[in-house]
Amino acid sequence: MRAVRRTLVAAVVGAVALSACGAVGAGAGAGDTVYFGVSGPVTGPSAEYGRLWKQGFDLALDKVNAEGGVNGKKVELKWEDSQSDPKQTVPIAQKFVNDPSIIAELGDFSSPASMAASPIYQQRGLVQYGFTNSHPDFTKGGDHVWSPSLTQEFFQRANARAVSGHARRVSVVYQQTDWGKTAFDIFSATARDLGLDIVYSSAFLPDSTDFRPILIQARDAAPDAVVHLGYGPDGALIVKQLRDIGFTGQFFGGQNTPEFLRLAGAAAEGDIITGYFVNSDPRPEVQSFVTAFRDRYHEDPGEFNVYAYDALITLVTAARNGGATREGVLKGLRETPQFPSVQFGSLSFNDERRPHDVQAKELVVRDGVFVLNQS
Numbered sequence: 001m002r003a004v005r006r007t008l009v010a011a012v013v014g015a016v017a018l019s020a021c022g023a024v025g026a027g028a029g030a031g032d033t034v035y036f037g038v039s040g041p042v043t044g045p046s047a048e049y050g051r052l053w054k055q056g057f058d059l060a061l062d063k064v065n066a067e068g069g070v071n072g073k074k075v076e077l078k079w080e081d082s083q084s085d086p087k088q089t090v091p092i093a094q095k096f097v098n099d100p101s102i103i104a105e106l107g108d109f110s111s112p113a114s115m116a117a118s119p120i121y122q123q124r125g126l127v128q129y130g131f132t133n134s135h136p137d138f139t140k141g142g143d144h145v146w147s148p149s150l151t152q153e154f155f156q157r158a159n160a161r162a163v164s165g166h167a168r169r170v171s172v173v174y175q176q177t178d179w180g181k182t183a184f185d186i187f188s189a190t191a192r193d194l195g196l197d198i199v200y201s202s203a204f205l206p207d208s209t210d211f212r213p214i215l216i217q218a219r220d221a222a223p224d225a226v227v228h229l230g231y232g233p234d235g236a237l238i239v240k241q242l243r244d245i246g247f248t249g250q251f252f253g254g255q256n257t258p259e260f261l262r263l264a265g266a267a268a269e270g271d272i273i274t275g276y277f278v279n280s281d282p283r284p285e286v287q288s289f290v291t292a293f294r295d296r297y298h299e300d301p302g303e304f305n306v307y308a309y310d311a312l313i314t315l316v317t318a319a320r321n322g323g324a325t326r327e328g329v330l331k332g333l334r335e336t337p338q339f340p341s342v343q344f345g346s347l348s349f350n351d352e353r354r355p356h357d358v359q360a361k362e363l364v365v366r367d368g369v370f371v372l373n374q375s
Contacts, residue, residue, distance in 0.1 A: 034070045034324045036315060037078050037096040039107035039117070044083030045207065048233070048259050049109050049132075049304055055297055056308030057106075059289075062296075064312070070319045075312075078102060084109040086116035093117035097124035104129060104315050104329045106308075111135030112178050118145050127329050131311035132304070135182060139353045146333060146353040148314065148341075149307075150360070152182050156229075158274045158360035159252070160190035165362075166250055166272070167225035169197045171218035173211070173238065174229035176203035183229040199223050204234070211238050212245060219247045228253025236263035243267045256363060256370045257302040271365045276343050277303045278363055278370050289342045300369070306343050314339045314347065 038057070041050040061075060069075045078099070080092040089108050096102050097120055104127040108114040114130040118141030121128035130138055130147045134155060139145050163170060170191070174184040180203065188198055200221035202214040215238065218226055226242060226249065228235050235254030240263075242251060251271050254260045256278070261268060279290050279300050289309065293301040315329060317339050322332025333349065341347040350356040364373035 031101075032073055033101075034073045034075050034103060034319060035078050035099075035101045036075070036312070037080070037092075037099070037102040037105040039080050039082045039089055039092045039096070039105060039114075041084040041109050042079065042081035044081075044085070046084040046109050048257075049084075050081075052257065052302065052304035053109075053308040055293070055301075056305040056310075057312050059292060059296060059305075060309045060312040060316075062292075064316045070316060070324045073324060075316060077106075077312075082108050082113060084113045086113050089113045089117040090120065093120040093128075097121065097126050102126070103319060103324060103326050106131060106311055106315070108133075110177075110179060111138050114138060115141065118142065121145065125330075126326055127315075127333065129311060129315055131307050135179065143353070144330060146349070148310065148343075148347055148349075148355055150355060150358060152179070153186050155274065155360070156183050156186035157190045159227075160187050160194055160196065162272065162274050162360075162362050163225060163227055163252055164191070164194040164196050167196070167223070169199050169221075169223045170225050170227050171200040171221050171223040172198055172227045172229065173202050173204055173214060173218060175206050175231070175234070177206055180206075180229055187227070187229060204230075206230075206234065208234065209237060211241050215242050215247070216245055218242075219245055223249060225250035225252060231255060232257045232260035233263065236260050236268070239264050239271060240267040255303065257304055258299060261365070261368060261370075268365045269368070272373060273363050273370070274360045275303060275363045275370070276358070276361055277306045278361075278372055280369075280371050283345060285340070285342050285345070303343075310341050310343050310347070314341070 040053055041047050064075050082088045082092055096105050106129050109132055111133040114133045115138055118128055122142035122144045128145050132149055133147045134149045134152045136151045136153050139147055174180040191198055200218050204211060228238050232255035239251050254271055256275050318329045318332030318336060321336050322328035339347040344358055348356045362373040363370045
């Protein structure tokens with residue numbers, strides 16, 4: 001009887017130890033399907049981004065599975081709705097690391113939501129691919145934390161340089177979030193170095209709908225331009241309300257998304273942003289993507305469709321090169337010299353697990369769509 005008890009105890013301890021160490025080799029031999037986990041906003045205030053992600057992911061799934069998946073195994077996604085809320089990303093991370101069929105994770109949308117979960121992914125050896133996470137500290141979470149997103153430091157410096165080419169006096173409005181404060185701090189420091197005069201600045205709550213009180217003050221400071229540091233929905237409301245109160249100067253802000261262009265309407269005409277993707281880019285990989293997207297969805301893609309599409313292609317490429325396991329994905333990310341990319345042309349990673357040697361582009365709204373600004 002004692003021998004049986006000792007055997008049972010040993011079996012239980014062994015099972016717990018295997019679970020605690022993250023099931024080394026997870027994903028290997030898990031059948032005929034390779035799974036990636038997606039933690040992202042399906043509902044809630046950021047649900048539109050989740051919708052754009054899904055379009056990009058589904059198009060990428062069509063491509064990779066038509067090409068044989070990962071070494072003959074079909075690729076599928078396991079979605080969890082985080083609402084981009086740090087309180088929800090942590091239990092989602094715990095669920096994903098305990099699912100041995102998942103070989104890597106994609107998401108979350110906002111950097112704070114992703115960073116809250118990073119310690120779990122790092123400790124349990126599951127790659128966290130935060131493809132929209134621009135916070136400078138995101139990839140400092142460990143060697144399993146990767147992002148193709150340019151940091152806020154890179155992006156806001158490029159943004160300030162673009163603004164300085166069109167204006168000398170600016171008013172700046174920015175989201176009252178960790179992301180928004182970081183963006184403003186970097187932008188304002190670079191602006192000072194470039195000789196830009198920030199004549200007015202104010203934070204705004206992400207869920208605000210009436211921005212007129214701060215926009216009137218922004219207008220009355222007599223700037224050449226107003227700079228918005230935020231997302232697409234608030235950017236659309238801000239540029240419309242700016243025009244409603246009579247501001248006729250240059251606007252910098254919003255996002256290259258169908259939602260921003262639709263909500264802002266005619267008020268977005270002439271808007272300038274810094275970015276990396278436009279539908280009119282003549283590169284073959286861009287035109288192939290745009291054609292496939294239009295054929296499937298009967299609308300034009302935006303940058304968040306491209307982010308998701310490229311992200312899945314990158315992880316599939318890593319798994320093909322390194323193996324369809326958690327260790328294989330990490331190996332593939334480390335050892336693959338270049339990944340195909342609609343956004344960049346090709347993607348390689350630096351020592352900080354961020355894109356290497358990428359240049360920002362100036363985009364402008366002409367006739368209701370973003371194009372490269374040639375002026």
